[in-house]
Amino acid sequence: LMERKTHVKTNWRKDMLAKLRKSCSCTPKKLKNFLMDFLPVLRWLPKYQCKEYIWGDMMSGLVIGIILVPQAIAYSLLAGLKPIYSLYTSFFANIIYFLMGTSRHVSVGIFSLISLMVGQVVDRELLLAGFDLNDDTSPTMGDGSLQNDSHSNTTAFNLTIAGMNAECGKECYAISIATALTFVAGVYQVLMGIFRLGFVSMYLSESVLDGFATGASLTILTAQVKYLIGIKIPRSQGHGMLVITWINVFRNISQANLCDVITSAICIVVLVTAKELGDRYKHKLKFPLPTELIVIVVATLVSHYGKLNEVYASSVSGAIPTGFIAPKVPCFNLMLRVAVDALPLAIVSFVFTVSLSAMCAKKYAYTIRANQEMFAVGFCNIIPSFFHSFATSAALAKTLVKTSTGCQTQVSGVISAMVVLLVLLFLAPLFYSLQKCVLACIIIVSLRGALRKFQDVPARYHANKMDTLVWVITMFASALISTEIGLLVGIVFSMLCIIVRTQRPRTTLLGQIQDTGFYEDDLEYENLTSVPKVKIFRFEAPLYYANRNYFLKSLYKLTDLDPNLEAARRKKYKKKEKQSLKKEDHTIANGLGSGETTQQLVPKQIDFQVLVVDCSSISFLDTTGVNTLKEILKDYKDLNISVLLACCNPSVIDSLKRGGYFGEDLGSMQEMLFYSIHNAVQFAKDQK
Numbered sequence: 169l170m171e172r173k174t175h176v177k178t179n180w181r182k183d184m185l186a187k188l189r190k191s192c193s194c195t196p197k198k199l200k201n202f203l204m205d206f207l208p209v210l211r212w213l214p215k216y217q218c219k220e221y222i223w224g225d226m227m228s229g230l231v232i233g234i235i236l237v238p239q240a241i242a243y244s245l246l247a248g249l250k251p252i253y254s255l256y257t258s259f260f261a262n263i264i265y266f267l268m269g270t271s272r273h274v275s276v277g278i279f280s281l282i283s284l285m286v287g288q289v290v291d292r293e294l295l296l297a298g299f300d301l302n303d304d305t306s307p308t309m310g311d312g313s314l315q316n317d318s319h320s321n322t323t324a325f326n327l328t329i330a331g332m333n334a335e336c337g338k339e340c341y342a343i344s345i346a347t348a349l350t351f352v353a354g355v356y357q358v359l360m361g362i363f364r365l366g367f368v369s370m371y372l373s374e375s376v377l378d379g380f381a382t383g384a385s386l387t388i389l390t391a392q393v394k395y396l397i398g399i400k401i402p403r404s405q406g407h408g409m410l411v412i413t414w415i416n417v418f419r420n421i422s423q424a425n426l427c428d429v430i431t432s433a434i435c436i437v438v439l440v441t442a443k444e445l446g447d448r449y450k451h452k453l454k455f456p457l458p459t460e461l462i463v464i465v466v467a468t469l470v471s472h473y474g475k476l477n478e479v480y481a482s483s484v485s486g487a488i489p490t491g492f493i494a495p496k497v498p499c500f501n502l503m504l505r506v507a508v509d510a511l512p513l514a515i516v517s518f519v520f521t522v523s524l525s526a527m528c529a530k531k532y533a534y535t536i537r538a539n540q541e542m543f544a545v546g547f548c549n550i551i552p553s554f555f556h557s558f559a560t561s562a563a564l565a566k567t568l569v570k571t572s573t574g575c576q577t578q579v580s581g582v583i584s585a586m587v588v589l590l591v592l593l594f595l596a597p598l599f600y601s602l603q604k605c606v607l608a609c610i611i612i613v614s615l616r617g618a619l620r621k622f623q624d625v626p627a628r629y630h631a632n633k634m635d636t637l638v639w640v641i642t643m644f645a646s647a648l649i650s651t652e653i654g655l656l657v658g659i660v661f662s663m664l665c666i667i668v669r670t671q672r673p674r675t676t677l678l679g680q681i682q683d684t685g686f687y688e689d690d691l692e693y694e695n696l697t698s699v700p701k702v703k704i705f706r707f708e709a710p711l712y713y714a715n716r717n718y719f720l721k722s723l724y725k726l727t728d729l730d731p732n733l734e735a736a737r738r739k740k741y742k743k744k745e746k747q748s749l750k751k752e753d754h755t756i757a758n759g760l761g762s763g764e765t766t767q768q769l770v771p772k773q774i775d776f777q778v779l780v781v782d783c784s785s786i787s788f789l790d791t792t793g794v795n796t797l798k799e800i801l802k803d804y805k806d807l808n809i810s811v812l813l814a815c816c817n818p819s820v821i822d823s824l825k826r827g828g829y830f831g832e833d834l835g836s837m838q839e840m841l842f843y844s845i846h847n848a849v850q851f852a853k854d855q856k
Contacts, residue, residue: 172818208540209267209578216577224574229583231458231573232275232566236584237591238460239278239566239614241485241599242607245395246283246388248290248301248403249342251488251599253556254278255592260552261560262585266578268544270536271525273575275566275584276548280614281384282517282561284391285651286346289509291405293345293502299338301403346558348502352510353559354549357518361542369519375628376658377519378621379639383646383654385618386410388611393417395608396432398425398482407649427480428605435463435609443613450572460610464602472601483604488596495554512652513559514549521545521562528571565614634669638662673709675722678782678845685846687782701775702852703727704845706782711793719796729774731803777809778852782845784815794827801829810855812848813841 204210240254247254258277265276291301336344360366390410394401394417401416442459476482522541529536548560570580621639629636641661646654678687679696687704690696705723709715724730781797789797801811816824821841824830830837842848 205537205540206543207267208270212577216579221576221579224576225580226583228570228573228575229580230587232570232580233584233587234458234461235566235569236277236588238464238607238610240588241464241488241602242610243278243280243283245604245607246280246287246391246611247346247558248287248294249346249558250339251485252592252596253343253346253558254283255588255596256492256555257552257557257560259585259588259592260555260557261548262581262588264548264551265544266581266585268540268547269525269578270540270544271528272534272577273528273532273567273571274521274525274562275570275581276521276545276562277560277566277584279517279520279561279563280388280611281381281520281651282513282559284384284388285509285513285516286349286558287391288405288651289349289506290342290345291403293505294338294342295405297341299341301405343556343558344499344502345506347496347498347553347556348500349506349510349513350549350557350559351498351553352503352507353514353517354546354551354553356510356514357542357546357549360514360518361539361546364539366518366522366538366542368515369522371659371663372515372519372655373635373638373662375635375638376642376655376662377523379642379658380516380646380651380655381618382621382639383643383648384651385615386643386647387651389615389619390414392608392611395483395604396428396612397421398428398605399423407653409650410647425480425482427476427482428603431467431476431482431603432605432609435467435606436613438463439609439613440616443616463610464599464606467606468599468602471603476603477601485599485602485604485607488599490593490596492592493556496556498553509652512655514546516655517549517559517561518542518545520564524562524564524567528567531571565617634665638665667714670709670712671715672718673707673715673785675708675719675726676706677726678704678706680849685844687845687849699849699852701777702780702849703776703778704780704782704849706785708785710788711786711796712788712790713792716792716796720800723800727776727779729807731800731807731809734774735803735806774807774809778812778855779804779809780812780814780845780848780852782815783813783817783820786820787817789820789823789827791827794823794829797824798827798829810852811840812852814845814848815843816841 236258237255240258241251244251244254261277265274269276294301360368387410390413391403393413397417399417399420400423401413401420404412404416439459442457446453446457446459471477471482471484477484518541521544522536522538525536525541526538545561552558552560625636625639628639638658638661642654642658644654645657649657676689676691679690679693679698680687681693682695682697688696689706690698703726705726707719707722711719779800786793797811797813804811813824824841825834830840839851842851
């Protein structure tokens, strides 16, 4: 046996006290490092290479800003809020991530899945407060005030009990719910960063995330259908929203607005064609075509001069105010109502941001700090919630555009924020006549990437059937039940798949590769030779309480020997022999009788004397696992069969020692434990 290193036992109390003293001490140098870690911009901005980086950052910032404006206005439909709040969200998120983010390329801002999750909570709370969810009322010109919106909904809700003294209309209450939800989600993310709970994201596998994104995309698509064809149906809430919405769509299909249908068809054809051409010739284009902006500008001009709202009753965006509304503290009582909803929102927002940041960091050879990303996303939610903004996250499509247009640092985010600010201060009222069906088209076309995941199902199934099943279950649960439940179902089901894999792992007997010291699966490879009088058993999973019975069942089946049954058979046979001797029945005593009962009691001929257990795939043992190995050691020993263990890792060896597998003095350890299968086989051959 090789000599194990002796590890010096550390006093964990002293270590904890030392770490506490170090963390609680405050020196100028430590304060400076803390500030620079909390605001990474202080580290990289002084080293900014202006001549090398500025043009790429300006170009990518302008392109993303141009894309952000139409997307922000469009995604307000998903969140159930006015377009101005989406613009606020895009502005503040870019500024805060510029100060706190560690990724140079990721684009943080409004994101379709996050907007959908916010919108579902907003719709639910509006219904509970007694508001009508029908948002297809005729817009009115005016000062665009967001506080007095009784013209759009006659129901009003007195928020005195919720800590607000003024009567609040539908839009006021909707943004109050959204800001409270955003604030709580941000607090969750900051707390997860403080307690270093970023490991939670590890439980969201790629299959779960893809399935969740695809299922949520189907929900988003369904929610936009009524805008595409211009029908007025109630906004469905709760579980099964997708099915209920489609039923309502087909029931009211005869009421479709012909103007909206034609506009939607033209916009989708233009957008899809432009996107396909952009993807095909992206290597020749220096920057992507601003198709969404062009479509919005043209559609707004046509709607305004053609008077589509007045003549054809086409639903339009309405008045978008300019400037900023005075900041307001999110309502505490509303936070209590949405505290549970904020948890999945916080996790999804963080996971998408960190995964995209890690992808960009790997591609461009730099590092990110996942914990700081948690803080950055958290404060991108907390601070803007005071300025009438809702939850944000990194967005894949905008991040890819950002990297393809020469982005070097987050200075590009500031440029994008300036473009949004220009719209907020001066250009927002120009979008009054923009049809909602045009915004719906932009949302639907942006879902191409997620919906194309259906094309990958055959390849995914060929690569891994279990992961495909996780994707399908998560996708259906997210689409047919709800996004939050779908995410939870995906996580639980993927964990169950792992448990099932360890409960019923692959088991096999090994054969020797000719003229070598290596051994492989006898069922998978040809020309393997069996070792005389030796069985080599491999179990490809940890051995613990959940798979103990499967371990024993597989071992007995593959070796064609159950030691307990064989021991019982031998005891009965000996007892029968004694009875036969007393009767002086020499024929039966010598085993020559032909009686059926005697034949059944004859001991089985065992074709092996040594059992080698290959432990290379056993990553750990619990108490039940150690007791199981001790049990087979004893049972086979009663049949004069030796049990040898091979390829155990140090943690397994330590578990066996603590469990008393090798005896109290460990004296027989060298004859029971081997570092390779071949050593165990050679030892078995040397023993008579």
